[in-house]
Amino acid sequence: MDLLGLTIKDIEESLKKGVFSCQELVKESFSTIKKHDKKINAFLTLNEEQALKQANHYDNLIKKDKNIFDEKPLLGIPVALKDLFTTKDIRTTAGSKIIGDYNPPFDATVVKKLIDAGAIIIGKTNEDAWGHGSSGENTDYEVTRNPYDLNRVPGGSSSGSGAAVAYGGVLVGTGTDTGSSVRLPAGFCNLVGLKPTYGRVSRYGIIAMASSFDSIGHMTRTVYDNAKVLEVTAGVDPFDSTTVPIKVDQYTKKLGQSIKGMKIGLPKEYFVKGLDDKVSNSIKNSLKILEKLGATVKEVSLPHTDYAMAAYYILVPSEVSSNLSRYDGIRYGGSREMFGAEAKRRIMLGSYTLSSGYYDAYYLKAAKVRTLIKRDFENAFKEVDVLIVPTSPTLPFKIGEKVDDPLQMYLSDIFLCPVNLAGIPGLNVQSGFVDGFPVGMQIIGPQFSEELLYKVAYLFEQETQYYKIRPKFKNG
Numbered sequence: 001m002d003l004l005g006l007t008i009k010d011i012e013e014s015l016k017k018g019v020f021s022c023q024e025l026v027k028e029s030f031s032t033i034k035k036h037d038k039k040i041n042a043f044l045t046l047n048e049e050q051a052l053k054q055a056n057h058y059d060n061l062i063k064k065d066k067n068i069f070d071e072k073p074l075l076g077i078p079v080a081l082k083d084l085f086t087t088k089d090i091r092t093t094a095g096s097k098i099i100g101d102y103n104p105p106f107d108a109t110v111v112k113k114l115i116d117a118g119a120i121i122i123g124k125t126n127e128d129a130w131g132h133g134s135s136g137e138n139t140d141y142e143v144t145r146n147p148y149d150l151n152r153v154p155g156g157s158s159s160g161s162g163a164a165v166a167y168g169g170v171l172v173g174t175g176t177d178t179g180s181s182v183r184l185p186a187g188f189c190n191l192v193g194l195k196p197t198y199g200r201v202s203r204y205g206i207i208a209m210a211s212s213f214d215s216i217g218h219m220t221r222t223v224y225d226n227a228k229v230l231e232v233t234a235g236v237d238p239f240d241s242t243t244v245p246i247k248v249d250q251y252t253k254k255l256g257q258s259i260k261g262m263k264i265g266l267p268k269e270y271f272v273k274g275l276d277d278k279v280s281n282s283i284k285n286s287l288k289i290l291e292k293l294g295a296t297v298k299e300v301s302l303p304h305t306d307y308a309m310a311a312y313y314i315l316v317p318s319e320v321s322s323n324l325s326r327y328d329g330i331r332y333g334g335s336r337e338m339f340g341a342e343a344k345r346r347i348m349l350g351s352y353t354l355s356s357g358y359y360d361a362y363y364l365k366a367a368k369v370r371t372l373i374k375r376d377f378e379n380a381f382k383e384v385d386v387l388i389v390p391t392s393p394t395l396p397f398k399i400g401e402k403v404d405d406p407l408q409m410y411l412s413d414i415f416l417c418p419v420n421l422a423g424i425p426g427l428n429v430q431s432g433f434v435d436g437f438p439v440g441m442q443i444i445g446p447q448f449s450e451e452l453l454y455k456v457a458y459l460f461e462q463e464t465q466y467y468k469i470r471p472k473f474k475n476g
């Protein structure tokens with residue numbers, strides 16, 4: 001058995017037919033992790049004993065009732081959780097040493113939903129501390145490496161979840177996307193990653209980064225698997241008042257439907273200087289494939305794009321400084337000295353932009369720009385159904401290349417942050433491979449258009465099949 005050769009659908013069929021048991025599946029997951037993780041550093045904590053016990057329990061349930069899958073659609077599926085998903089009795093660090101010994105007394109809503117659906121929690125994954133970063137290098141632990149090339153970053157901040165799915169340790173890795181953190185690691189690790197509409201998935205029990213931006217998403221190898229997991233995790237939650245009582249679509253049911261006549265917009269502001277030609281060419285080729293599938297492509301404009309990063313780096317640090325203020329070593333967390341450089345930078349920046357005299361000049365201005373950016377997207381969606389842009393302006397970069405230059409690092413998210421400012425969904429699907437590295441393509445849609453994004457991505461994925469390419473562990 002080999003997890004990289006399996007999808008959620010395959011696993012359900014095999015468990016029903018008894019091709020393998022849940023226990024065998026979970027053992028395979030841990031043996032793959034033990035084989036690769038010393039080099040990759042995707043995991044901070046493993047949940048082996050509990051996972052095997054759960055698998056044994058599910059094997060007995062399957063023996064008794066083959067229809068158990070109707071009730072538990074993710075039965076037996078090995079899942080890794082980003083370490084800012086609160087897990088009852090499993091250490092939860094948010095990638096930071098400040099709360100390095102925190103054992104939460106409760107599960108986040110998403111965790112509870114995954115467990116109720118039969119998923120097996122394999123472990124907690126490495127990340128940029130508190131979600132601050134684009135490469136995984138801001139973790140307070142060992143840096144996660146990209147399974148396609150161990151000298152390169154896997155993308156952040158959900159770096160461990162991305163790497164763990166990419167090397168076949170688990171089928172699903174959860175993440176949070178405040179400005180990039182599900183889509184970027186998905187793009188750098190040849191995965192599907194969806195940042196849903198803000199409010200589609202509950203944030204309850206997720207350690208907050210910037211509360212008006214944080215969106216909970218998942219990384220998987222295929223579109224079907226991603227859609228299947230979102231069916232479980234999406235929906236209204238009484239513990240999160242920003243979740244929206246809009247029906248959760250049966251995303252998997254629409255996969256395979258034609259996209260004939262669909263209008264795709266190319267925002268001209270995204271295809272500019274700074275975008276690597278290799279990435280740009282890959283996206284252009286992908287657009288040709290989408291045209292072959294029946295879509296039409298036209299240029300559109302998102303005129304306020306230039307202001308997105310500036311607005312993001314005022315609003316997000318403001319919310320960060322407020323959310324991190326509870327870890328002052330008095331109420332929660334260890335000594336404040338233990339905050340890493342990036343967390344300190346954001347706390348200072350946010351305290352400054354929220355202080356009296358500067359609030360109007362910075363915070364309020366940025367909030368207004370946010371509205372303009374949201375409107376840009378709304379206007380574009382009057383002309384087209386979805387937008388397509390590169391996920392990252394560059395190929396996965398080398399470890400150490402940008403870590404000492406925060407501005408360069410921030411620019412990795414230039415095509416991703418605007419989506420969070422607007423609260424709309426964005427999905428990364430693989431556009432192709434260049435020089436042996438994955439290149440991601442982002443499909444952006446209006447609020448609550450997840451079903452549409454999956455539909456487009458699925459047809460593209462079936463046509464191209466890049467998900468069958470396996471990591472080479474280059475330089476390993």
Ligand code: GLN
Pocket residue numbers: 130131132133134156157176177178179180181182209316413
């Ligand atoms: N890279 C972005 C930042 O550092 C976004 C991170 C995220 O989405 N958690 O703010």
